[in-house]
Amino acid sequence: MQLSRDDLVGAYRRMAIIRKFEERLHDEIKTGEIAGFTHLYCGQEAAAVGVCDHLSAEDLIVSTHRGHGHCIAKGCDVKGMMKEIYGRRDGLCKGRGGSMHIADLSVGMLGANGIVGAGAPQAVGAAIAAKLDGKGNVAIAFSGDGACNQGTTFEAMNLAVVVKAPAIFVFENNHYSEHTGVDYAVGTNKDIASRAEAFGMKAWRANGCDYFDTYETMRELLEYVRAGNGPAAIELDTERFYGHFEGDPQRYRGKGELDRLWEERDCLKAFRAKVGEAKLLDLKLLDDVDAEVAQLIEEAVSEARAAPPPDPAHVAEDVYVDY
Amino acid sequence: MAVMNIREAINKTLMDEMERDSNIIVLGEDVVGGAGTAGGQEAIGGIWGTTPGLYAKFGADRVIDTPISESAIIGAAAGAALAGKRPVAELMFADFVGVSLDQLWNQMAKFRYMFGGKTKCPAVVRLIYGAGMNAAAQHSQSVYAMLTAMPGLKVVLPATPADAKGLLTEALRGDDPVMFFEHKALYGVKGEVPDGEYRQRFGEARMVREGGDVTIVTCGRMVGFGEKAADKLAADGIGVDLIDLRTTSPLDEEAILDSVESTGRIVVVDESPPRCSLAADISAIVASKAFTSLKAPPAMITGPHSPIPFARELERAWIPSPQKIEDAVRQLLAFR
Numbered sequence: 234m235q236l237s238r239d240d241l242v243g244a245y246r247r248m249a250i251i252r253k254f255e256e257r258l259h260d261e262i263k264t265g266e267i268a269g270f271t272h273l274y275c276g277q278e279a280a281a282v283g284v285c286d287h288l289s290a291e292d293l294i295v296s297t298h299r300g301h302g303h304c305i306a307k308g309c310d311v312k313g314m315m316k317e318i319y320g321r322r323d324g325l326c327k328g329r330g331g332s333m334h335i336a337d338l339s340v341g342m343l344g345a346n347g348i349v350g351a352g353a354p355q356a357v358g359a360a361i362a363a364k365l366d367g368k369g370n371v372a373i374a375f376s377g378d379g380a381c382n383q384g385t386t387f388e389a390m391n392l393a394v395v396v397k398a399p400a401i402f403v404f405e406n407n408h409y410s411e412h413t414g415v416d417y418a419v420g421t422n423k424d425i426a427s428r429a430e431a432f433g434m435k436a437w438r439a440n441g442c443d444y445f446d447t448y449e450t451m452r453e454l455l456e457y458v459r460a461g462n463g464p465a466a467i468e469l470d471t472e473r474f475y476g477h478f479e480g481d482p483q484r485y486r487g488k489g490e491l492d493r494l495w496e497e498r499d500c501l502k503a504f505r506a507k508v509g510e511a512k513l514l515d516l517k518l519l520d521d522v523d524a525e526v527a528q529l530i531e532e533a534v535s536e537a538r539a540a541p542p543p544d545p546a547h548v549a550e551d552v553y554v555d556y
Numbered sequence: 557m558a559v560m561n562i563r564e565a566i567n568k569t570l571m572d573e574m575e576r577d578s579n580i581i582v583l584g585e586d587v588v589g590g591a592g593t594a595g596g597q598e599a600i601g602g603i604w605g606t607t608p609g610l611y612a613k614f615g616a617d618r619v620i621d622t623p624i625s626e627s628a629i630i631g632a633a634a635g636a637a638l639a640g641k642r643p644v645a646e647l648m649f650a651d652f653v654g655v656s657l658d659q660l661w662n663q664m665a666k667f668r669y670m671f672g673g674k675t676k677c678p679a680v681v682r683l684i685y686g687a688g689m690n691a692a693a694q695h696s697q698s699v700y701a702m703l704t705a706m707p708g709l710k711v712v713l714p715a716t717p718a719d720a721k722g723l724l725t726e727a728l729r730g731d732d733p734v735m736f737f738e739h740k741a742l743y744g745v746k747g748e749v750p751d752g753e754y755r756q757r758f759g760e761a762r763m764v765r766e767g768g769d770v771t772i773v774t775c776g777r778m779v780g781f782g783e784k785a786a787d788k789l790a791a792d793g794i795g796v797d798l799i800d801l802r803t804t805s806p807l808d809e810e811a812i813l814d815s816v817e818s819t820g821r822i823v824v825v826d827e828s829p830p831r832c833s834l835a836a837d838i839s840a841i842v843a844s845k846a847f848t849s850l851k852a853p854p855a856m857i858t859g860p861h862s863p864i865p866f867a868r869e870l871e872r873a874w875i876p877s878p879q880k881i882e883d884a885v886r887q888l889l890a891f892r
């Protein structure tokens with residue numbers, strides 16, 4: 234199936250928003266105005282967008298500590314997210330959660346997570362719910378190459394197979410879990426998809442720095458899952474362009490590694506090159522998108538800065554629905 | 557005596573003890589760092605800076621970088637300890653105790669008792685804990701009360717570099733599982749550390765200062781907050797007995813009760829929610845064992861019954877403050 238011009242521009246816009254959002258945070262964090270730990274998604278944009286572009290608000294995702302990209306790709310309000318990261322009263326989660334705990338159930342985003350590996354079992358539960366509802370929806374767990382080593386992830390994969398839940402395990406292999414390389418930490422010869430296969434589900438592999446490859450592979454995968462065949466997995470080979478968290482000295486990187494990644498593995502650059510070569514779009518359209526996105530992020534930051542802080546008197550609210 | 561901070565004291569103690577006892581092994585996430593990367597191993601030496609140099613000195617068999625698998629980290633520590641080693645397992649954030657809880661609670665804590673006193677499980681678990689870095693609900697908690705409630709575990713919380721050395725050495729010489737809590741906001745705290753062999757017995761609280769009017773009992777980062785409050789109160793002629801528990805299991809009840817018997821007033825400061833907390837536990841002990849000495853009800857300064865929030869304004873409101881401690885002391889003195 235051919236992507237329409239609107240589809241293409243939309244995909245580029247979502248990736249560009251993630252990129253600019255994160256690059257801006259990278260700069261703003263240095264000013265000291267933003268508190269806490271922030272893990273940037275830069276480099277992995279094609280993964281989140283290539284997956285989420287197939288989903289409706291009724292398809293659910295669970296995310297990770299590196300969740301900004303998943304949130305934006307799933308349709309979370311960018312200004313609300315920025316306010317949350319600035320710890321503001323009107324942030325998406327009232328300033329209680331911050332960067333690592335953004336959620337917006339209205340768009341099917343069940344939450345970023347500070348506990349590595351906590352998401353996969355929750356996605357299986359959400360998939361069981363989707364199966365009960367019978368509308369053909371799916372639930373997706375984004376997990377990293379590090380998270381794939383948690384027992385919770387193993388248990389979730391087996392459970393999904395056993396109950397034939399429409400759960401999808403998206404493994405974003407960016408080759409690092411904090412300061413440790415995937416070559417060391419994943420015992421199955423750094424291959425994550427084969428683990429999923431070993432649990433009894435079908436698994437795909439795609440280039441997570443290529444929107445088109447991710448998107449087309451996910452199309453096939455989703456057809457399979459939505460047809461009632463049970464869970465599936467996909468391993469996306471992708472890259473993290475910044476440190477594990479902001480402030481990480483990244484001494485584990487090889488010489489020239491980051492320069493090479495920006496040169497060879499930039500999904501936005503690759504997207505432009507592909508649509509230009511194939512003459513799918515006038516690249517000026519994408520320049521316009523860039524300008525729009527720059528404006529949006531500028532507004533998001535200035536509005537977040539000016540927004541009121543939470544009232545300390547409300548510190549213990551929302552612990553229960555009813556108490 | 558050398559002057560160093562808590563981070564350095566922990567690193568040096570690990571070095572010295574591993575040198576002394578070849579049964580000690582260290583395991584955890586990124587305790588070496590850089591495994592399987594182009595930058596090479598020991599690229600970081602632990603995200604908290606407490607384990608650099610260990611890998612270079614003791615090698616990969618004794619200093620083990622693990623995948624992200626807390627249940628396996630703590631379970632492996634339990635098994636290695638049963639098999640005669642002395643593992644020091646690190647939980648990068650104490651909150652991750654949730655992932656590994658069974659191995660602590662149903663396993664490590666209970667082996668000796670269940671097996672009729674025939675085994676020992678000399679594992680040390682280092683838990684990096686505490687609020688103050690806007691790390692939000694899953695990276696800020698002080699889970700010591702929960703572990704203190706588990707028979708079979710010893711729970712240790714150094715507040716000074718000297719205690720970091722003395723208590724960690726004691727943990728590594730003893731034969732029981734020890735939960736060694738390191739407050740992330742205290743790593744830079746400097747102080748004198750005794751040279752050579754130095755052990756601090758568990759269950760022996762530290763009298764930080766003696767003032768006679770009101771007793772403040774606390775531990776960890778709250779000891780410093782207690783000192784700030786005590787300074788302010790001293791300016792008004794109010795004297796505080798400030799007790800740093802050092803260990804919550806075993807608990808130095810005698811130090812607490814002795815002080816309360818002379819002051820008649822106690823404030824317990826606890827960086828955790830109030831229910832089933834250390835504050836509640838100590839207040840109950842004092843109420844039942846020193847009732848006739850009390851001139852006012854025990855006061856508890858804790859966080860609210862909520863998770864720990866992210867935003868600066870909210871986190872500040874959540875954490876007990878020197879001001880709240882000071883106010884509580886004044887209220888106790890005004891009570892009649």
Ligand SMILES: Cc1ncc(C[n+]2csc(CCOP(=O)(O)OP(=O)(O)O)c2C)c(N)n1
Pocket residue numbers: 297298299347348349350376377378379380381407409410411473477585624626648652655
């Ligand atoms: C249970 C748990 N263990 C450890 C951590 C600390 N931690 C946060 S992110 C991370 C690495 C995760 O690696 P990966 O899953 O590959 O995701 P990436 O950071 O590459 O996006 C670690 C060890 C955590 N947050 N939760």
Ligand SMILES: [Mg+2]
Pocket residue numbers: 377378379405406407408409410411
């Ligand atoms: Mg990773």
